[in-house]
Amino acid sequence: MLQPLHPSPAAFKIPESVLVVIYTPEQDVLLIRRTDxxxxxxxxxxxxxxxxxxxxxxxxxxxEETGIDACHPSCHLQDWQLENVYDIYPAWRWRYAPEVSRNTERVFGLCVPQRMPVLLSPREHTEAQWLPWQAAADQCFSPSNAEAILMLPRFLPKIPA
Known part of the structure; x- marks a missing residue:
């Protein structure tokens, strides 16, 4: 049976997404490599x-993407109260309804206690790496992802002197 070239209206992606920067107290950042x-x-x-x-x-x-439980007591998930609105790349536009051309992305940070192994979804990602935050920003394809990582020091807990 032939598959349709485009998703049915019920299967279109919603143009609202999250970006979650996962990091350690030492400011090492987890990056995952896309399969596509x-x-x-x-x-x-x-x-x-x-x-x-x-x-x-x-x-x-x-x-889903890392196997990390963001609600675990040793983790701290924080909504950074930032949103990026950007044009959807033409190569991915078919996933959205025909009139949709822009996506809104909400940015979060997730502090984990230390670098840890992750359980990747093989259909989405092929490998993972932990890098110092500035090196991680340099590795990102997405400008909004790199910018979010570069903002990491602003969201670290302030330790009284």
Whole structure:
């Protein structure tokens, strides 16, 4: 049976996604390599349904893409209250409804206690690496992802002198 060239309207992606920068207290950042383009990125993903909250989307995407439980007591998930609105790359536009050309991306940070192994979804990612934050920003394909990583020091907990 032939598959349709484009998703049915019910299968179109929602143009609202999260970007989750996963990092350690030493400011090492986790990057994962995409299977389709071979580029490095932080955890990203779209809402499953319009009513799904940004927070729930972030928790779900972290679990799906890395196996990390963002709700674990040793982790700290923080909504950075930042949104990027950008044009969807033409190569990916077919995943969205025909009238959709822009995506809104909400940025989160997830502090984990130390570098840890991750469980990748093989259909989405081929490998993972932990890098110092500036090196991680240099590896990212996405400008909004690199910018979010470069903002990491602003979101670290302030330690009283």
């Amino acid at each position: 383009w071979g580029t490095w990125q932080s955890v990203t993903g779209s809402k499953d349904h319009p009513e799904e909250s940004w927070l729930d989307t972030a928790i779900r995407e972290v679990q």
